[in-house]
Amino acid sequence: MRVTTQNGRVLLQNDVVNAAPVISTSELRGLGMESVAYIRAVEVEGEAGFAIHAADGTPMAVTEDRETAINAILQHEMMPVPLH
Template identity: 40%
Template sequence: MNIKTHDGIAEDAPFQAFLDPHQITEAQLAELGLEEIAYVRPIMTPNGPAFGVFAANGVPMAVAADNSVARAAIVQHELAPVSVH
């Protein structure tokens, strides 16, 4: 990715860098948040209503019987649950 520091010099130190939104590719945009966030949304399964856990890019990761269990699974796997409207 194209990463710049506050003074415009690229470095390997991620804590001092930010992503330049003018230089991001579509593929890089699709990867943002994959290792940090997941979301829950209601789904229909053959056994009835449930809650699906999805990666930031929409890939299904798990199914739970209720919303709180799905959100707890996200936190247990060291991801941040986010709301999707």
Template identity: 35%
Template structure:
């Protein structure tokens, strides 16, 4: 695997396979601005522009929660027994 190119490594899993990893038990945090909230969370009322927020997302990108505190987002993940992963 050390000699594989980036394209060869990427071909190991399709986007669908990657998204299904964790069987709905894996989540990640994504820092977002308030301007992005309406796209990800349509039910949330309009927010003041420029706010720095955190979105908790399932492995497939499905929005779970949005908050203004990283700690609150992590607590939400723990409450729902989700395993947090780092996304780079």
């Protein structure tokens, strides 16, 4: 695998024929990045919680339970998507 940059983006070049294309932040916004969020289980000061992240990984909030996190995403007219 080679790592190169092009137009300020990091490109990972693999010898795999069907590699996924590189998408820039502006291209993600065009696809609705600002309206998509995901939830990740986290630990904050020794307590379990659920962090809400924007599609680009930017942390937005932490809640005590998953249901509250989903409700917060929906209240802000965003779409929760599963994290793989």
